[in-house]
Each structure stands twice: as C-alpha cells, then as structure tokens.
Amino acid sequence: MTEGQVPVEEYKTGNTEHKWDLKKIKNAHKILAEYSYKKREIQKGYANHTLYVNLSTGEIKEKKVTEEMKKKFTGGRGFGLKLLWDSIKPTTHWNSEENELIITTGPLCGVTQYPGSGKSLCLTISPSTDIICDSNVGGYFGPYLKFAGFDALEIQGKAKEDVIIVVDGEKGKITIETAPKEETDSHLLAEQLTYMYASEDTDKSRQKISVVSAGKGAEHSYWGCLNFSFFDIRRKVPRLKQAGRGGLGTVLRDKKIKAIVAKVEEFDGVANNPADPKILTRIGTKLHKEIRDLDRHQCNMRTVGTVHLVEIMDEYDLLPTENYRFGSFPKASKIYSPKFYELFTQVIPDGCWHGCTMACAKAVDAFTVMTGPYKEQKVTVDGPEYETCGCGSNMSMWDPLWILEFNFYCDTYGLDTISTGTAIAFYMEMYEYGILNKERCNGLELCFGNADATLELMHRIAKGDKGEFIQVAGKGIRRVKDWLIKKGWGDSQLINDCGMESKGLEYSEYVTKESLAMQGGYGLTLKGPQHDEAWLIFMDMVNNAIPTFEDKAEALHYFPMWRTWFGLNGLCKLPWNDVEPANNAETDDPSKVPEHVQNYVEYQNAVTGWNVDKEELILQSERCYNWQRAMNVWLGRGRRKDDWIPYRSMGPVTELEYNSRKERYDKQLMEQLGLSEGEVEKMNTEEKIKLLYDYRQDRYQKLADAVYYRRGWTPNGVPTPQKMKQLGMDNPKMIKMLQQKINEDEKAGLNVWGGRYNKGKKPPSNDHKYWEKW
Template sequence: MLRIDLSKRKILKQPLSQQLARNFVGGRGLGAKILFDELKPRTDPLSENNILIVAVGPLTGTSIPTSRCVFVTKSPLTHAYLCSFMGGFFPAELKFAGYDALIVSGKAEEPVYIWIKDDEVEIRDAKEVWGMQTDETEKKIRQETDPKARVACIGPAGENLVKYACVIADRRAAGRGGVGAVMASKNLKAIAVRGSGQVNIADPETFKKLRKNLFKEVTSVPQMLSRYGSSGVVSIMNELGVLPTRNFITGVFEGIEKISGETFDKFTIKKETCFSCPIGCGQVRVVKDGPYAGFETVGPEYETIVMFGSHCGNSCPEAIIAADSLCDKLGLDTMSTGYVIGFVMDLYEKGILSKEETDGLDLRFGNHQAIIEMIKKIAFKDGIGKILAEGSLGAAKKIGRGAEKYVMAVKGLEMPGYDPRGLKGHGLSIATSNRGACHNRGYATQETRGWPWHEDRFAVKGKGRLAAINQNRCCIIDYSIWCLFFAFRVNFEVYTAKFLPAVTGIDDFGSVDELLKIGERINNVERAFNVREGFTRKDDIFPERFLKEPMPEGNSKGQIFEMKPMLDEYYEVRGWDLETGIPKREKLEELGLHDVAEELQRLGKL
C-alpha cells in the first residue's frame, strides 16, 4: 500500500496486512474498512481531513477482465460512504507498479499531481495543467512523465468543487458521488502511473485452464454488449415500462426509436476495450454532421442515454453524444448531471422556476440546446449552474417553493435509469445501497433478464431477501474486482471461488459461501460507517412519487413501490434493527466485526 500525505508531502510504503486481505480481500472491501478505521466521524468531505483510497483487487492486472479500481471516500454529495469504480487501463497499471491501494490524505498547498513509476513516487507541480479539460490533462501529463503512463484526473468541474464531479482516465470514469471534488479539495489534479511489474499468480497452470474455459464460455454466444455496448438496454427497459421519462413521471418514452441501441449503432466508428477483455463493449461514436458535428465519445452508456435522453424528454441522439463527451472532458458524472438538468426542466415546466432564474434558457423538456448549455454552466458554476452544482437535493433546498418533492434521489444521490415501481427487488437494492441510489451494488438481473434465476418483478414478498442476497453477491464482483458487465455473463461466484485461490494461494477463498460472507461483512462495515454519520432507516426511502403515484402507462402500469413490507423483510434478513436499520451487535460479532461493534457502542448507536 502507498500512503501519500499531501499536507506534509510525505510518502510511505506499507505492506498490506494479511488479516485485512483475508477478511476484506481487496477493492471495495479494502477501501470500506480503511475508511471506517481511519476517517473521523462527521468529517467535512471537502476538508483536508477527508481521505481518498484508490484500491485494486487481487485479480486486477491478470489476463481476465478485472482491470478495475475503486475510489473510496466520504461523498461531498451525500455525506455518506462512497465507492466509485473505474475500468480501462489505469487500474492494471497501478497493480503493475506494485500497489494494492493508495491512501491520499491532507491537502497540497498548491495544485499537484502524483507520479508513480514503480517504486519511485513523486508529488509534482500541477499549476500548468490546472484548468485543463481531462483529455488535455492526460495528454500533457503523459508528455511530462511517460508516453505510456495512465492518468486518472479531474477536469474544471472538479476544480470548481461541483459535488458530482468525477475522475476520468482514458475516457473511463469513476463517476458517481463527487470523487473529483474530493481530489480537487486536496489540490490534487491527477494520479499518473506506469508500472513494469506483473501479478504473481500462485497457481499459473490452474489459472490458465480457468481463463481458457471462461473466455470460451463468454465468446461462444453472441454478446449484445459487444455490438451495442450498454445502449442496447434502453429498448428493453422501455418495454418493461421502467425507463425514467421526464423526471420519472412515466416509464415509457415516445421517442424510444431515436435513442435505442440500434440508433446509436449508426454513430459507431470502432470499438474500445478495457485491459484483457474479450467483449470490448466500449463503442466509439462520432457525430458527423449537424450542430453537434465533431463530438466523439466512448458510449454513451445506458445510464447516460436515459439521463440526457428520456429523463430530459430529449430524443436527439447527437445531443446525447455531445453531452456525454462534454461531461467527460469537463469531469462531470453524466448520471447526476443529466438527472439534475431533467429535474430542473421539471421545475421549469411546473412554473417553480422562471426563465429569469434559468439565465434566460428555455428549459422545457426536450430542448437539447439548453441541455448542452446547462452542462457548461454547471461545470463552471455559472449563473444557475452554481445552485445546480450542489446536486438535486442541495439545489432544491436552495430553490425552495416545494422543489424538494420532485427530487428523485436516495441519500442525496440521484436515481439511476430504472423506475423502481416496475422492478421491486432491484428498487429495494437501490433504496438500501450504502452509497445512495445505486443500481450496481445489488443489481436484480433476476427481474430484468431472468438470470441466474427468475423472479416476478412485481412481487413484494421475498424481495427483502433478494436485495440482501444480490448486494452480497455483487460485493464479490466489487472486491475481486471483476467488471460487472462481464461478470453478469457467467456464473461469477463459482469462477471467483476458483480464480481467487489460484491467484492468491488462499484456499479459504475457494468456497462460495465464504465469498458471500465476506460480501455481507463489507456491506455491514459500510452500513456502520453511514450509521456513524447519522444515517438510519429514514434514509432508506424513495421519494413520494414512487410510493404513492401508480405508474400511469406501459407494462408496469398501476404499480407503486411498497416500501414498508420490503424494507422490514430486508432488515430481518440482514439482522439489522427494524426501527433504526442499525446492524445488531450479534450480526456484527457473527461477521467478525468486533471492533466495528465496539465503535458503534462507544458512540451510543448500539
């Protein structure tokens, strides 16, 4: 592990504790435990006292699709636990340089970037790149360091402390929750890395055989992801009647053909892949003519299409490509940015915001020129952008006039691209996710794809159990760290139980039950972190629209989200207190989290 104190300009290398690795494995697990242990409760996320952990997993850097890292910190958007994932090549490079985790603390006096070349670590002056877009920053830092360096950096939005600013490397984002703002608050523009090492594999022969089987299994069937990327999911969600449209008023979009995977496919010029992935879901798309000619992006992914498309009532695919590209360059999370713009359009349409208050922009749903203008305003905190840079909940509080009622978020994190009324188990995972409204910490593929088993998506009973199981299962992906897109193509629990012992030599990782228990342990540590910050059952809640307004049309028509019975069942299964949602001491003890229980007891939470 590498510790970098930017205030003291101190760099320290430490061995990874064996106990930490056995109990929390890597990635999200490592990050969660370090954050719980080292961050003082109620720390201001944008103060120098916050810490930022960048962790890879034991499988990262091997020749399977596991080049992923996670940025773990306290979120400036939600004030809760935050883990934000990034793929591409940066994570593998960090592993090749010899590190399982970086822990960045303090604040540099002036803008800096961290340059890691194997054992050599430097804190370098970043004044020249401060103010640059992410693409320019990566290029410039490569010129200054190594043409093959991988650079994870922030853009102007991060520098301006937009609360949902992201980190970008090779056009891949650690998108959610404001990691970019945390980096900026430390005067940290970028982390550049070049490694010449390799991952030591305990049993290379077994690994080779497993890899062969894995790749054969994945490549033997045509993958929608290879052809369309995640944009292929748009039509499926519309058909299910859960496609967020005009601030979740409905789940069906009349302009669906214009924002479908097939439509975006026409803009594709080539594919891009992450390190060691046979799928290659990154679609490089370019607008060739019209007002958005010249914009190029990798994507847009499903979530981006939804947020800048149906959620904003916008059926112009060229504008969605432009919005995606602009967000990446300015360093903005496309999901929160798109959500916030659609939200403010809803307020405008309802007459809660006037044209004078939107800097003269006509924010009716579907006005794609206004969407592009708003992105720039948010990144530079210009005019109304200053208010919207706070996130939808923060903005609503400033706007007043009942605006909060129209915020579709959980714990302050804007909703992803699924209306929970038509996907109850998936919805419950989103409502109870430790980082706020997140679809990936317990994705219920059972309801969307009938995989790996089928669940009735409208059923209420059993969904508490399903959400808890899925959150523990997805945690296996997040601590190993697999790419989730890839993992959902195979029986990933079983593969992980084979790959982890082969790579680490730790036989305990060979049991799926043990892997699930580790997942449960990590979910509980994250929960305990949030409890310490003041979060309780009242925060595992959806906005009123989902609870009281039946879906008006489409294949989820008539559905509402029955929160109470599902949440009660979820807490029961989790072993958490029904009234408060706080993990019980017995549960924490059962998971070996004695120290966490002691800490909560000390604070009067147990």
C-alpha cells in the same frame, strides 16, 4: 489479429491534433516532495503494501498489508474502508482536511486471462451524501498502481496549488509536483500527461501510462467524476473511463490535484504471480470462448456495449423519460442501439483492460463538437453507455448526436453523466410546473427537450458562473429541493416526491415504480441509488420470481453480496450475468449463473492460493458490506430515515402519470387494495393517487423491515454487534460505537418496525431486541 481487427499502423481517428510544448509545460513543474521505494514482485495477487500521500504535509510513506487485513477486508473496496476507518473521524466532511481519496485494486485486478479484470475501486466521503461513496472504474490505472507496487493509493490533506502525483513504477519513485501550465479538462490533460511521462516517443511506451483526472466541471459542482485513462494503441488516443458516482472528482479538485499519473515497466499475463496459472488459464479460456461465441446471440455487448439495454428498457416500460414520469416514449426508437451502432467505430477491439473479450467500451471517433469551448474540434467520445442514453431520454433528448455531445462534455468537464442528467431532468419538470422559470434559472429556458439550454447550463457550471441557480444546480437535486422550498416557490411535497435522489445522490436510469425489490435496490443501499448493488427489476416485476417480502429481502441480501465481491477483487460485473453458458437454462437457478459462480471460486483460489468455497465468497462481501454500513452509522447516518426514497420511484405522483397507465393502476386498486370496480369508478384520480401513495409507502417500509432483519440489523437499520461478531468484524471500537447508537435509538423509540401490520400480518420478529438472542 482477430477477425475484423485493424492493424495498428493503419487506423486514423481523424481527430483534431494538438501541438503542445510539453518540455516547457514540464519545466514549469516544481517537485514538492519525493519518495523512493524498493520495487518488488506481486505475490499471489497482492503487492502487500499501500501508498499514503499527504498533500498538506508532503509526507509520503508505504503501509504494509497484513494477513489480518486480507482476511477481514479481502482487498479493493474492503481495503479502502479499512484505510478510511483508520484515518477519518465521525465529523469528517467531504472537504475536510482529513478526508481521503482512495484508489484501490484488489487481488484479481490486473489479471489478463479472465475477462473484466481491470477494475479500480475509489472511495471518499462524498460531497453529495456526506457518507462513504465507492465507485468502480475501468482503464489501466488500477492494474498499473498494483504493478508499480501498491494495492491502494491513499491521499489525504490538500495542496496549496495545483499538483500532480506521479507513481513511477519504472524508477520506483513517487513525486508530488506542481502543475501550473497543464490543461484541466480531461481529454486534453490525459493526452498531455501521457505524452509527457512516456519514457520513449512510442505508442508502446505511452500505453504504459495511465492518468486519473477530473475537469473544470468537477471544480464547480458536486458531480465530479474521476476519469481513468487507457491509451488505445490503435486509435492512438488516451481514452477515458469514469468512476462516476458521488463526487470523487470534486474531492480530487478540492485537494488541488490536477491529475495522478501511474507508469509501469513491461508486464505480462502472470504479473500478478498467481498461485495456479494453469487453472486461471483454463477458466479464462473457457469464458473467452463463451463470450466470443454466444454474446452476439445474447446481449451483443461486443458490438454495441451497454446501449443494447435502451430498447429493452423502453419495451418493458422501464426507460426513464421526462424525469421518470414514464417508462417508455414514442420517440425512444431514435436512440435505440442500432443508431449508435452506426456511429461507433466498429473495427477496433474495445476492452478497457487487456484480455477483456467482452470489450464493451465503445467509442465514436472524429465526433465534431457542436458547442462550448471545443466547438468544431474533432474528438473521440467514449461511449455512450446505457445510463448516458437514459439521461437523454430522461431529459427528453432524442438525438444520438446530442447524447454524444452531452457525453463528451460530461467526461472532459469531469461530470458524472448520471447525476448531471437526472438532476437536470428534475429541474426541467420543475420548470414545466412554473416552480422554476427563465428568470429563476439565470436566463435558461430549461424545459424538457431544450438541448441548447442544457449544454449551456453545463458550460456555465464548468466556468464557475456565479448565478444563484447555476451555483445551486451543480450541487444536485437535494440542495435544489431545499432551495426551492426555502424560496417558497412550490409545494414542498410535490418537490420532494419528484426529486429523484436518496441520501443526496441522484438516481441512475431505471423506472422502479412497478418493482418493489428494485425500490429497495436503490433505497436500502450503502451509498445511494446506484444500480450496482442489486438490479432486480426483471426478476421481480417480470419473472415474478420473488413475490414475498422475505423473497425480496433474500434477493436484496444475495445480489448485493456478489456486486460487493467484484469490488473487493477488482472485477467487472458484466462477465458474471450479461453472458451465460449455453446450458445455463438447464441449471437449478439460472439467474445466479452457477457455472460463473464456480468460476469465481476457482479464480480467487487460483490467484491467491486460498481454498475458499462459494459461501466464503459471500462472507467476504458480508464482512465489508456490514462494515461500510456501520461506518455510515458512525458518521451519523445509516438509519431507516436515511434509506428514504422519493415517491416518484414508488408510484405515480401526478394525475398525468396516473392517467397514462390508468388501466394498470385501477387494476392494482382492485387486486391489491381490494376495492370493487364500482368503487374505483366513483373515485377521482386525486383520490386514487392518495390510496396508492399510502399503500406503496407502507409496502416499502415493510420491505425495509424484512431486509434489515435478513441482514442482521436492528429495525432502525443499524448492524448489530452480534452480527458483526459472527462475521469476525469484532473491532472493539466499532462494537462499542454500534451498541451506543442502538441504545440511543432505543431511548428515542426508534427500534420499531416501520410497516403497518394488521389483519393477521406479522413483522419479521415479535421479539423486541431479537438480535440479543443470536
């Protein structure tokens, strides 16, 4: 036991206990399909098989993983893309029969020697965006899926009634079973199934079960997340981590899957059968020590998780408040990390996979629920994480207990906290302007800071309330914007400028107005505005380390490649650059954390037996990144118009916003647009906003130009056949499709740069069809 750790037998959460007749519930199951398979060992990180389940036909089968598949797609998210490409059509929508829900692992997933090695990557066609959404998640399911014998689980079709899919790695058996009597909400369902499928009535046995589920909210909204459970052996509670973004839980429930259960036998630290366990142990031990010794002086994740970011974002004017109008707020200190430190249960290690010293998955035990169907029950709330706190500030909620309540219901209802919080913040701003009102909101007074109305909205969404607003509200900002404009209830430009979504996905919780690179980090992305491609705000806005368009484009190439790489391998991003070696400052490029980059080279080689260098790691990502963009093009998207971002993310939309930072913006008009002090003084705020508006829109287009060029795409954002061939992604069907799309764009006059280039400024290339010379 480590310092401060509580013995397993001694800790009690104080949560409300549930008594279920699990035998009766299980007896109501009817086996619809079953499949037995030969159990086998993992070889150098790969199970070498994927599992295919079709809920419409009952077909269950294994697919072999070829060496070619590993070479081109590496694993994890890459495997997911390959499986989707083989199975869907360009006309597939999120609720089409052929849409798939895919859960993947990655060759390094399941390692216990190196921190942060338990991530699953989930993919589907998203209800929010109608393109591929990928989302990563901790918890035990991914590693267990692999230990049960599969690198990925691919689910197609739809069941006729509620089912569960059981991957029993103990018996080597897959079943599809009806599940009519189980609960739907995740905190209950995960507990029921964990106890139901454990081989023995022991906590050790329950620890070998992991459940994927989504609650009632996922059934009635586009914000459905997937909850991945891990049985916390000290708390004796199945805890939940979320694959939050893009409506994966909505797809799960549309397929009538109540849950997916994975079960494993004994496993140990070398269950992945690494090629060189000694190297793995060496680099893992070094990082464990680094985290243990230095985290408390750096980000303090081991104590407060990611909420340490709240005070930093507030101090640097980046914490979204009142729908991203402002980046800081006088009341923000009420939700700083020390407030949550007081609430988190501190004496228990909190890793969401074995061997993670970072242990950032904090939790509050015996939280008394204040509203809704679980009112007065005592529950464990996982988190909150920074993003969930940011949702609180965005809705102007400054009570840590309220944020816990919001977090609990989002999780158990299967709602993504980010989409839910960001969308409601937008509805609140519309309410403030009178575009929405109590009558239009089906009786809810949805103004900033109205805690009761917000929870009531969530409860009504989860119940499937038929109110017109409730129905559209749960489909997210893009649908609500269209609805408001169609109703003629407000100025369409104001509505479009304030609604913080891109591609149909809601923004995560950072104010980007003063960081052009981060605007690109949200807009010039594959799935939409999620910070898991590139988080460049400090590098750009504060460090001023990437001043030119070319510098920003390089960063928007390099950093997404790293984040992609974690997704290909089943790793968490946090141990990369949220802790740094003591001598990192003395290295040539501290922001890239060179020692950790070298770790990843050695790590992948040690598990797979390959002999790659750091350039090859980037290439692995580049192959899959371009493939995903190409698939978006195939699905009819993935062009410059789809990388549009709302103006609120670029600059001040309203006079209130401008005047709140008047000195900053006036200075920019002088320094960046060349106006004199006298000229600025003579202008009214509306005129100043208009000038900034045009200037910043143009800068975003110029950034897109530089980024597309750097990535090897056309000026309309299409990956070129030449680039794909260079990367070895030369699938003839894909190459032919891309050429056709480029020809169509050419005909439509779309292969042109988006920025305005005058006064001697040049676009990235003056050669029309520059890519044909590559």
